[in-house]
Amino acid sequence: MIFAGSHILSVEQFVRADIERIFQVADSMEPYALRQRVTRVLEGAILGNMFFEPSTRTRVSFGCAFNLLGGEVRETTGFKSTAIAKGESLYDTARVLSGYSDVICMRHPESGSVAEFASASRVPVVNGGDGANEHPSQALLDLYTIQKEVKEKGGSMDHLRIAMIGDLKHGRTVHSLCKLLALFSNVEVVLVSPTELAMPEKYIESLRAAGHKVSVSNELTQSITQVDIVYSTRIQEERFASKEEADLYRGRFRLNQAIYTEFCQPNTVIMHPLPRDSRAEANELDNDLNQNPNLAIFRQADNGVLVRMALFALVLDVVDQVDACSRPVNWCHNRTFV
Ligand code: ASP
Numbered sequence: 001m002i003f004a005g006s007h008i009l010s011v012e013q014f015v016r017a018d019i020e021r022i023f024q025v026a027d028s029m030e031p032y033a034l035r036q037r038v039t040r041v042l043e044g045a046i047l048g049n050m051f052f053e054p055s056t057r058t059r060v061s062f063g064c065a066f067n068l069l070g071g072e073v074r075e076t077t078g079f080k081s082t083a084i085a086k087g088e089s090l091y092d093t094a095r096v097l098s099g100y101s102d103v104i105c106m107r108h109p110e111s112g113s114v115a116e117f118a119s120a121s122r123v124p125v126v127n128g129g130d131g132a133n134e135h136p137s138q139a140l141l142d143l144y145t146i147q148k149e150v151k152e153k154g155g156s157m158d159h160l161r162i163a164m165i166g167d168l169k170h171g172r173t174v175h176s177l178c179k180l181l182a183l184f185s186n187v188e189v190v191l192v193s194p195t196e197l198a199m200p201e202k203y204i205e206s207l208r209a210a211g212h213k214v215s216v217s218n219e220l221t222q223s224i225t226q227v228d229i230v231y232s233t234r235i236q237e238e239r240f241a242s243k244e245e246a247d248l249y250r251g252r253f254r255l256n257q258a259i260y261t262e263f264c265q266p267n268t269v270i271m272h273p274l275p276r277d278s279r280a281e282a283n284e285l286d287n288d289l290n291q292n293p294n295l296a297i298f299r300q301a302d303n304g305v306l307v308r309m310a311l312f313a314l315v316l317d318v319v320d321q322v323d324a325c326s327r328p329v330n331w332c333h334n335r336t337f338v
Contacts (some may be wrong), residue, residue, distance in 0.1 A: 003315055005124055005315065006124060006314065006316065007115075007125045008136055008137070009136070010030065011176045014180070014183070016184075022140060023307075024142075025319055029306045029310060029322075030317075033068060033184060033302070033309065034336070035328065035331075035335050036329065037070075037328055037329060038328075039068070039069060040329060041313070041321050041325040042070045045069075045070075045102040045103070046102055046105070046145070047066040047071055047072070047101060047103055048074055048100060048103070048104040049062055049105050050107070051078075051128065052078065053108065054238075056129045057163075058137070058235050058304075059075070059077070060066055061301070062105045062308050065305050068309060069322070070145045070325070071159070073118045074101065074179060075331075089138075090120070093117070097124070099122065101123055102123055102315060103125075104124070104125045105165045106127065108129075109128075109131050109176050111132060111133035112131075112133035124315045126259065130172070132169070132171070135173045135175075135271050135273075136176055136207070137304070137307060139176030139177045139180045139312075141307040143180050144303050145271065145296055149269045150269070151294050153228075153267050158186055160188070160229070161228050162228065162229040162231060163189075163190040164177070164189065165231065165233065166192075166233035166234060167193065167230045167236045167249065168191055169200060170197070170239040173249065176205075177331050178199070178203040178207055181212065184211040185211065186211045188213045188215075189212060190214075190223045190227060191217070191318070192223045192253060195235035199216070204216075220255070220259070222263075224268065226265070227265075228267070228269060230255065230268055232270070232271070232272045232284050233272065233273065235282065242251065249277075251283060254283055254285075256288050268294060270289060270295045270297065271296050272300075274300075302337050302338060
């Protein structure tokens with residue numbers, strides 16, 4: 001695809017060469033994310049960061065990524081603080097805010113809303129999650145993490161075995177990840193969820209159509225014995241009619257160190273898009289995994305900055321100028337990736 005000036009709304013936009021390009025640019029962002037150098041390549045540019053649903057990582061890492069490229073960030077959070085609460089349409093909001101920004105990131109609870117917003121925007125829009133539909137930048141950083149982790153262990157993407165666990169019906173991160181995995185070869189996907197929260201058929205079909213082996217289960221321990229990646233997810237409480245309904249499913253698939261030791265292969269990588277629900281009744285990834293070197297959840301979150309920097313650099317077409325606008329940092333630092 002041509003990145004310059006494009007919206008990033010769905011992973012369906014990408015072919016494999018696009019993914020490789022994004023990851024190559026993400027790798028080149030490491031000195032900046034590690035604070036070895038600073039670049040001012042986006043000096044004067046403004047990111048409009050509009051989050052109509054709760055967010056910690058996506059919102060802050062999009063903001064940090066833009067700052068690390070030298071740009072400024074303006075933010076709105078929630079509906080109440082915006083004119084949408086006064087009845088303003090997405091169309092009007094997009095027309096107005098795209099006059100103030102050079103690129104916009106947006107999260108919204110309704111599927112398709114970010115695309116609707118983008119159609120009225122005068123600047124590129126990046127989807128930060130639209131309801132249960134898609135979360136393209138998360139899927140990219142997940143895949144980037146999977147590649148790094150698997151490569152370090154001598155494996156390859158083209159024979160990847162992955163278990164996706166939890167609320168696969170509402171989880172937008174697993175929806176986008178399934179679509180991305182369909183671009184590779186011979187992937188084996190085990191989908192583990194309560195029957196009522198199963199992965200929608202269309203995502204399973206896209207994997208099978210690409211020749212991948214997909215199996216479905218509602219049992220955790222036997223599903224994680226032969227995989228390279230365990231990708232756990234939270235019950236998406238906000239997509240249920242009530243908390244009580246979500247409570248029916250919380251805590252069904254808990255992974256802790258004892259289960260990991262008994263059932264997983266020693267190199268199995270543990271991932272989660274975060275937040276993990278650490279309340280006692282949920283606890284899908286126990287804190288006792290924190291010392292497990294294969295727990296990749298914080299490396300995954302760190303990788304989000306690199307991938308989001310890459311998306312901005314590509315969409316605003318400054319990849320070739322990043323280094324020319326850089327210098328070493330002035331301050332004392334000893335940052336490494338976790
Ligand atoms: N942070 C991810 C999302 O926004 C995953 C989650 O919330 O469970 O979709």
